[in-house]
Amino acid sequence: MSQKVHPYIPNMVPEVQAEMLKVIGVESIMELYSCIPEELQLKENLKLPPALTEYELRRHIEGILNKNTSTKEYVNFLGAGCWQHFIPAVCDEINQRSEFLTAYAGEPYEDHGRFQALFEYQSLLAELVDMDVVNVPTFDWGQAAATSIRMAARITGRKKVLLAKTVAPERSKIIINYGTPTLEFEYVQFDTKSGAMDLEDLKTKLTEDVAALYFENPSYLGFIEAQGQEISNLLKANESLMVVGVDPISLGVLAPPSHYGADIVCGDLQPLGMHMNYSGGQAGFIATHNELKFVNEYPSRLFGIVPTVKEGEYGFGDVAYERTSFAQREKGKESVGTQTALWGITAGVYLALLGPDGMQEVGQTIMQNSQYAVQQLNQIANVRGSHFESPFFKEFIVDFNQTGYTVEQINKRLIEKKIFGGKDLSLEFPEFGQTALFCVTEVHTKEDIDGLVQALKTSLAK
Amino acid sequence: MQRIQRKSNTRDFHQAKWNEPIIFELHQPGEKGVELPPVNENVALSVGDGTSAIPASMQRKNKPNLPEIGQARVLRHYLRLSQETLGSDFNVEIGQGTCTMKYIPKINELLVRDPKMMELHPLQNEETVQGMLEIFYKLDLCMREISGLDYFSFQPSSGTQALFAMASIVRKYHEQNGEGDKRDEIITTIFSHPSQAATAAVKGYKIITLHPDENGFPDIEKLKAAVSERTAGFVVANPEDTGIFNSKIKEFTDVIHQAGGLCFYDQANANGLLGITRAKEAGFDMCFFNLHKTFAAPHMCGGPATGALGVTAELKEYLPAPIVEYHDGKYSLKNDLAHSIGKVRSFHGVAQTVLRSYAWIRALGPEGLKEVAKMAVLNNNYMYHKVLAIRGASAPYVKGHRLEQVRYSWEQLTQETGVTTEDVTLRMTDFGLHYWTSHHPYIVKQPFTLEPTESYSKEDLDEYIHALEQISKEAYENPEIVKTAPHNSTIHKIDEQDYLDNPDKWCITWRTYLKNTKAYDLVK
Numbered sequence: 001m002s003q004k005v006h007p008y009i010p011n012m013v014p015e016v017q018a019e020m021l022k023v024i025g026v027e028s029i030m031e032l033y034s035c036i037p038e039e040l041q042l043k044e045n046l047k048l049p050p051a052l053t054e055y056e057l058r059r060h061i062e063g064i065l066n067k068n069t070s071t072k073e074y075v076n077f078l079g080a081g082c083w084q085h086f087i088p089a090v091c092d093e094i095n096q097r098s099e100f101l102t103a104y105a106g107e108p109y110e111d112h113g114r115f116q117a118l119f120e121y122q123s124l125l126a127e128l129v130d131m132d133v134v135n136v137p138t139f140d141w142g143q144a145a146a147t148s149i150r151m152a153a154r155i156t157g158r159k160k161v162l163l164a165k166t167v168a169p170e171r172s173k174i175i176i177n178y179g180t181p182t183l184e185f186e187y188v189q190f191d192t193k194s195g196a197m198d199l200e201d202l203k204t205k206l207t208e209d210v211a212a213l214y215f216e217n218p219s220y221l222g223f224i225e226a227q228g229q230e231i232s233n234l235l236k237a238n239e240s241l242m243v244v245g246v247d248p249i250s251l252g253v254l255a256p257p258s259h260y261g262a263d264i265v266c267g268d269l270q271p272l273g274m275h276m277n278y279s280g281g282q283a284g285f286i287a288t289h290n291e292l293k294f295v296n297e298y299p300s301r302l303f304g305i306v307p308t309v310k311e312g313e314y315g316f317g318d319v320a321y322e323r324t325s326f327a328q329r330e331k332g333k334e335s336v337g338t339q340t341a342l343w344g345i346t347a348g349v350y351l352a353l354l355g356p357d358g359m360q361e362v363g364q365t366i367m368q369n370s371q372y373a374v375q376q377l378n379q380i381a382n383v384r385g386s387h388f389e390s391p392f393f394k395e396f397i398v399d400f401n402q403t404g405y406t407v408e409q410i411n412k413r414l415i416e417k418k419i420f421g422g423k424d425l426s427l428e429f430p431e432f433g434q435t436a437l438f439c440v441t442e443v444h445t446k447e448d449i450d451g452l453v454q455a456l457k458t459s460l461a462k
Numbered sequence: 463m464q465r466i467q468r469k470s471n472t473r474d475f476h477q478a479k480w481n482e483p484i485i486f487e488l489h490q491p492g493e494k495g496v497e498l499p500p501v502n503e504n505v506a507l508s509v510g511d512g513t514s515a516i517p518a519s520m521q522r523k524n525k526p527n528l529p530e531i532g533q534a535r536v537l538r539h540y541l542r543l544s545q546e547t548l549g550s551d552f553n554v555e556i557g558q559g560t561c562t563m564k565y566i567p568k569i570n571e572l573l574v575r576d577p578k579m580m581e582l583h584p585l586q587n588e589e590t591v592q593g594m595l596e597i598f599y600k601l602d603l604c605m606r607e608i609s610g611l612d613y614f615s616f617q618p619s620s621g622t623q624a625l626f627a628m629a630s631i632v633r634k635y636h637e638q639n640g641e642g643d644k645r646d647e648i649i650t651t652i653f654s655h656p657s658q659a660a661t662a663a664v665k666g667y668k669i670i671t672l673h674p675d676e677n678g679f680p681d682i683e684k685l686k687a688a689v690s691e692r693t694a695g696f697v698v699a700n701p702e703d704t705g706i707f708n709s710k711i712k713e714f715t716d717v718i719h720q721a722g723g724l725c726f727y728d729q730a731n732a733n734g735l736l737g738i739t740r741a742k743e744a745g746f747d748m749c750f751f752n753l754h755k756t757f758a759a760p761h762m763c764g765g766p767a768t769g770a771l772g773v774t775a776e777l778k779e780y781l782p783a784p785i786v787e788y789h790d791g792k793y794s795l796k797n798d799l800a801h802s803i804g805k806v807r808s809f810h811g812v813a814q815t816v817l818r819s820y821a822w823i824r825a826l827g828p829e830g831l832k833e834v835a836k837m838a839v840l841n842n843n844y845m846y847h848k849v850l851a852i853r854g855a856s857a858p859y860v861k862g863h864r865l866e867q868v869r870y871s872w873e874q875l876t877q878e879t880g881v882t883t884e885d886v887t888l889r890m891t892d893f894g895l896h897y898w899t900s901h902h903p904y905i906v907k908q909p910f911t912l913e914p915t916e917s918y919s920k921e922d923l924d925e926y927i928h929a930l931e932q933i934s935k936e937a938y939e940n941p942e943i944v945k946t947a948p949h950n951s952t953i954h955k956i957d958e959q960d961y962l963d964n965p966d967k968w969c970i971t972w973r974t975y976l977k978n979t980k981a982y983d984l985v986k
Contacts, residue, residue: 006830008565008758010919011837020844020920024863029836032843032863033738035707040739046607051827054569061573061821067593070581074590078583081808088496090533094540095762096575102549102566104558104761105898110477110891112952113546114763120485123972127527132977133970136764139619140808150664173804177630181642181666217520226517253513255522277574278594279584279809280766290974292965304968305484305975306961308954314484315956319968325660327902330669335660337622338754341764345540352485352536353495356525365501367512372505391515415587423585446502 006051071276071420075448079395079439080220080423081141081168081268082276085249086362086443088353091273095346108316115316118341119303121348125285128248128351128359129265130256132290135300137283137344141268142174144284145214145245147334148264149175151286151297152212152241153183154333160184162205164197164215167245169428171220188213192431194390195223199230206238212264216245217257221429221437222395223388224254232261248272248285248347250393252359253367264288269343273350283343296323299334362442366394369449370440376453383456387435394441398422401433403460411436413459419452471928475894476950478545485539486972489529495536527973546952548896550761554922556845557890557897559867559911560655560703562733562755567825570758570818579817584809588794594813595793598786601770601820608831609729609749610742611772615781616753617811621730624750624769625697626661628726630803631748631773631780632695633665635724638801645694645723651680653702653869656901658728667694673905678706678859685717693723699731700744703901703911705842705864715745724748724777732756733915734839734866737832741772748773757819768815782806837916838866841923845914848927853934854878858906867913869906876908881937881944883908888955889936889947893929 005012011020017029026032033041052060076084094100100114108115122134138144149161161179163172165187176185186205189198197215206213213235217225225231228244235242243264244257249271257265265287274281288294295302304319318324325332354362374385374396382404387397400407411421422436429435440449501512513521531539555563573579582594602614618624629648636645648662649670659669670688675681680698696718701707708714715725727741727749733756741749753759754767761767773781783802784795826834846868849855854875857868872883883899890897900909914923936943948955961967969975 006826006833008567008825009830009833009837009916010922011841011916012833016920017840020840024840024843024847026843026863029840032839032865035709035863035865036739037709037712040709040712040743042738042740042743046737046828046831048604048607048828048831049824051830052824054825057569057821057825058573060824061597061817062576064593064596065573065576065578067596068578068582069586069590070578071583071586072577072581076583078585080585082584084581084583086499090496090537090540093537094544096571097541097544097549098551099544099547099549100763101571101760102551103547103763104550104561104563105764106548106558106896107887107891107898108956109888109948109951109953110548110894110896111546112477113543116482116484116546117540117543118763120972122970123484123486124528126971126973130526132974139623139765142805142808143623170805170808174806174808177804177806178626178664181633182664224516224520226519229519251522252526253522254516255520259523260519275580276583277580278582278591278813280812280814282808283766290970295965295968295970302970304962304970305972306956307958309957310954313481313953315953317956317962319962319970320965321962325656329656329671329902330659330663332656332660334664335622335626335657337655337657338620338752338761338765338767340619340766342762343766345763348485349536349540351528352531352539353533354498354528355493355495355530356528357530358494358496358498359526359528360522362498364512365498367515368501368505368509371509371512371515375508391517411587415590420583420586420590442499442501445499446505449505 074418074420075451076420077422077438077440077452078420080437081170082279082282083271083439083441084276084443085271085441087273087275088350090353091346091349094349095342100342100345115303117345117348119305119316121344122303124348124351126287128251129287130258131265131287133295134285134287135298135302137269137285137340138300139339140282140284141245141266142171144266144286145171146175146178147299148243148266148286149179149212149214150334152243152264154297155293156211156241158209158211160186160209161211162186162188162213164188164190166190166195166219166221167214167216168220195219195221195388196225196227196390197231199227202234206234206240210238210240212241212243214243214245218247218250218393221397222392223390224393228257228260236261250363253363254393269347272347274343274346281343283340295320297333299324299336301336365442369442369444370394370396373440373449376449380453380456380460387432395437395439397425397432397435398438399435405460407434407436410459414455417455419455472893472932473925475892477952479952480542480546482539482542484972486529488531488535488539491530493530493532495531495533553894553896554918554926555896556912556914556918556926557895559898559913560730562913562915564758564915565917566758566760567822570821573821574814574817592793595786597817597820599788599793601816602786604823605770605772608736609772610740611749612775613778613781613785614770614772615785616768616770616816617782617807618769618771619807619812620765620767621750621752621769622657622661623806624771625657625728626664627771627782627803627806628748628750629662629665629667631777632724634780634801634803635777636694645692647692648694649688649696651698651702652905653704654699654728655730658697662697678704680708682710682713685714689717689721693718693721695724695726697726697728699728701731701865704859704869705867706860707865711744730755731866734835736835737828738835747777753815753819758822759815759818766812768812834916841914841916841918842866842868845912845923845927849930852931853938867911869900869909869911871906872908872910875934875937879937879941881941883910885944886933889933889944890929891948892950895926895929
């Protein structure tokens with residue numbers, strides 16, 4: 001037989017195949033395909049490029065990847081839902097472990113470690129958000145928000161959902177597609193000077209059919225919404241639920257939404273130890289109080305700690321499994337399946353490494369760096385470091401309206417200086433004109449920020 | 463020293479057992495896990511402490527109640543937990559039928575850790591991510607050829623999310639044609655994944671579930687009776703989770719099309735079909751592949767993953783945006799799709815999975831892909847033959863060959879010995895093997911589903927078969943040993959279902975455990 005045996009396919013060895021065919025009682029493998037009608041069988045091989053050996057493959061892929069310029073090479077100020085943060089080496093060590101990398105849906109026995117690591121993740125994140133229940137992570141913040149909202153609608157038996165107009169537009173697309181056609185959505189306006197929610201508009205729209213209001217804090221546009229408690233009071237009086245999306249890395253310094261009345265909290269785990277991976281690091285979390293009405297509405301798996309027959313052993317299992325689509329198909333709560341478990345484990349490792357002081361310190365450093373950036377940007381003629389007057393966490397809207405340049409033009413010039421400028425907001429929020437959402441975190445040095453300011457000065461002077 | 467002589471055909475195995483505390487129990491006040499990048503002195507001088515800017519109402523008053531643990535202790539804890547996890551790299555992973563557990567090439571893991579992959583921001587200027595877009599586009603081309611469909615999106619991040627995206631496209635398509643309200647039913651089959659029905663229901667559809675005929679085939683007469691002007695779409699896996707291929711699939715899609723519905727194909731069970739048969743020829747309008755199953759991306763304890771979603775040219779404008787295009791030597795992102803459902807996941811999906819699957823396809827080439835399918839089918843039929851010879855085991859429905867997996871039954875074993883498939887699950891762990899029963903509902907009584915993929919050698923298959931034989935023998939001779947399993951696992955049997963189903967007892971977090979401790983005397 002002339003065909004080479006592929007290293008990934010051991011039974012291509014002709015003698016072995018012959019032996020197996022004999023056991024089955026057929027002459028050739030293609031006989032096993034007799035169930036597929038002739039007219040559905042391909043007559044020719046697929047038109048795909050030829051196979052590469054491992055070394056050739058490495059050269060090929062690395063050759064393609066070399067066309068990329070990464071944030072290791074250029075200084076990056078992009079955020080807007082995927083953020084560059086410091087990643088402890090232990091996070092990578094753990095999520096690259098063969099056992100965790102290749103495990104899937106084993107039982108609580110042979111996968112005891114997977115269950116424990118995810119239970120611990122739930123428990124660690126619960127402390128950060130100060131709530132009692134956290135799910136095994138879902139796809140991303142958008143899915144977490146979309147599910148949180150549907151949970152709220154089922155709990156209240158209502159159909160109308162209010163969204164803050166400052167919610168990330170890309171996230172709103174996920175939320176609205178996920179809620180349609182069951183739910184109706186309406187936006188609540190904001191104060192154009194501060195970004196804060198327009199409470200008068202909220203009162204007008206807060207009719208008796210409103211299931212929930214969803215807003216983000218810190219907002220997509222970076223500012224901190226200070227009216228959490230007032231918003232919560234209005235919702236409670238209307239028996240509507242408050243769903244708040246949050247950046248978890250802010251919670252060492254910012255009050256978790258449960259402290260100002262949130263019923264359901266959601267967000268993205270990516271800042272807690274995940275590389276950006278061109279958006280492959282996103283993972284969504286949902287947290288609630290430990291009340292039956294909430295727990296019963298989760299579609300996600302929820303791992304709980306249980307005893308075994310032997311004293312002194314922890315075991316784990318699925319809490320209230322009967323709610324899920326695994327158990328009930330279309331009668332279950334939404335759907336469950338493969339989501340982002342490995343990022344949950346990694347976020348747990350991150351929180352265990354940072355501890356209470358580390359979470360506080362990272363939040364503080366981020367705020368100092370971002371405030372410094374705005375302060376320095378304000379020194380540039382015709383540039384406003386922050387479009388909003390209100391305080392912000394790690395992102396802020398830089399206003400270039402007075403420069404005479406578009407954000408697109410400015411960002412092109414910054415790339416020439418090896419800087420990725422902020423996200424152009426002129427399409428998503430045209431009312432702000434030429435503005436960009438910049439992100440500054442603990443990874444940015446003073447030199448990085450000063451370099452940005454210098455690059456902008458020279459670019460805008462041209 | 464003597465060579466190891468195995469006394470039996472099963473492995474003398476014991477899983478790692480570290481008896482690790484819960485991470486909060488490792489707390490030692492003052493210990494530190496990692497040092498963070500410090501703030502620059504001059505920055506601090508310029509802006510002060512930074513946090514004073516937070517409005518009083520939004521200041522966190524108490525530090526989060528996280529443990530303080532030194533770095534080596536954190537590492538050791540998680541390494542021990544990893545050892546207590548039986549990843550597919552370690553075992554003959556054929557007991558998770560439907561999950562297509564195959565070899566995860568190490569070269570791909572090395573490639574995804576390239577900083578030019580890991581450290582890319584999804585909003586970078588297209589000029590600076592030409593390599594990344596090229597990989598998306600080239601995988602799209604491969605997928606088009608493998609499926610016969612015309613465009614792919616890699617935004618859905620699992621099979622379930624791809625199913626949801628397809629149900630969303632069905633709705634948008636009918637709305638576009640003015641039939642959104644009229645067409646409110648989606649038809650599926652009972653041996654398809656639960657997510658097919660569940661995601662269509664999320665999208666507001668009424669679900670019609672077809673049960674098989676006496677041979678296990680989806681029933682064309684039942685389909686004809688189910689279709690009407692209310693039919694929005696038909697979603698099915700083929701082969702279904704039984705490993706039975708519906709040879710009349712083209713008739714099924716024709717019936718749906720004549721009724722005005724769309725056909726979408728769950729290709730979670732595609733491993734035996736690569737290079738053999740395609741979605742296009744079977745008449746499907748859409749399909750998806752699990753890159754983390756068929757295309758050798760790792761399962762990662764349950765994601766992140768990718769459900770690669772393919773559509774015909776007619777449905778291109780409905781895809782979640784953006785998609786990658788190639789013109790005049792440049793790759794670009796196309797956002798303006800006229801009828802786009804919007805988004806199902808942020809940005810572009812899980813790029814690492816896209817890279818891994820592209821690398822895997824390139825490592826195999828067209829001949830290799832076909833060999834994957836053929837060996838998956840060979841391995842499965844070899845096992846099928848051997849398993850049917852085990853006392854108490856059977857495979858309901860059609861006789862003859864199956865494709866890449868089989869849903870078996872221990873009904874006879876249970877009747878004769880009292881040992882159930884759930885008991886077998888636990889005993890298999892004693893031999894270092896996974897074994898999964900099946901999705902609910904258990905239409906096949908006492909079910910288990912084996913999918914041996916192309917990755918396992920005959921010797922590997924024999925090891926798995928020997929373990930099943932051993933357990934069958936035990937069930938007839940000494941059922942107690944099976945019923946009290948596991949014996950060689952990290953932990954012993956969980957005996958209190960009440961702790962998982964009783965709201966007063968369940969503890970989804972450690973803090974709840976601590977709050978409940980008096981009522982919940984777990985550790986004495």
